[in-house]
Amino acid sequence: MAIDLEVNGVARRYDGPPERPLLWYLREDLGLTGTKFGCGVALCGACLVLVGDAAVPACRTAMGGLHGTAVTTIEGLAARDDPVIAAWRDAQVPQCGYCQPGQVIAATALLRTTPRPSPTQTEAAMDRVLCRCGTYQRARRALAALTGGRHG
Ligand code: FES
Ligand code: FES
Numbered sequence: 001m002a003i004d005l006e007v008n009g010v011a012r013r014y015d016g017p018p019e020r021p022l023l024w025y026l027r028e029d030l031g032l033t034g035t036k037f038g039c040g041v042a043l044c045g046a047c048l049v050l051v052g053d054a055a056v057p058a059c060r061t062a063m064g065g066l067h068g069t070a071v072t073t074i075e076g077l078a079a080r081d082d083p084v085i086a087a088w089r090d091a092q093v094p095q096c097g098y099c100q101p102g103q104v105i106a107a108t109a110l111l112r113t114t115p116r117p118s119p120t121q122t123e124a125a126m127d128r129v130l131c132r133c134g135t136y137q138r139a140r141r142a143l144a145a146l147t148g149g150r151h152g
Contacts, residue, residue, distance in 0.1 A: 008076030018064025045129030095133035
């Protein structure tokens with residue numbers, strides 16, 4: 001059965017194997033390489049994308065379950081004047097950058113569902129993304145600037 005979905009606001013039809021991970025559809029079929037491959041087992045957060053307003057690991061999300069959904073990648077956020085990306089830029093969060101699409105997606109999902117998150121909610125959302133460069137404190141600073149909260 002064909003899978004009809006939206007990716008970054010564009011209607012798409014997928015006819016391939018239903019078990020294929022969303023990550024490879026995005027990167028290989030659509031050329032959306034901003035979503036990164038890290039662990040492949042839903043542990044590192046490098047591949048997070050939005051499905052609706054939820055941050056999901058694209059490495060472990062099968063195409064077969066995405067009929068009728070709206071997927072947003074970092075490219076989709078970057079195409080508009082995105083406040084999370086702007087806050088990340090202002091706080092100079094990225095170092096090597098590899099984990100940053102996942103961090104921005106995690107923060108976006110958090111703020112869409114919880115505009116003023118508690119420290120516990122922030123940690124739960126952001127702990128999903130591993131950063132080998134240790135940019136956690138700058139990411140928290142960027143989030144605090146977005147929510148008017150404290151960081152650290
Ligand atoms: S590559 Fe998907 S969570 Fe690590
Ligand atoms: S900025 Fe390098 S892995 Fe996070």
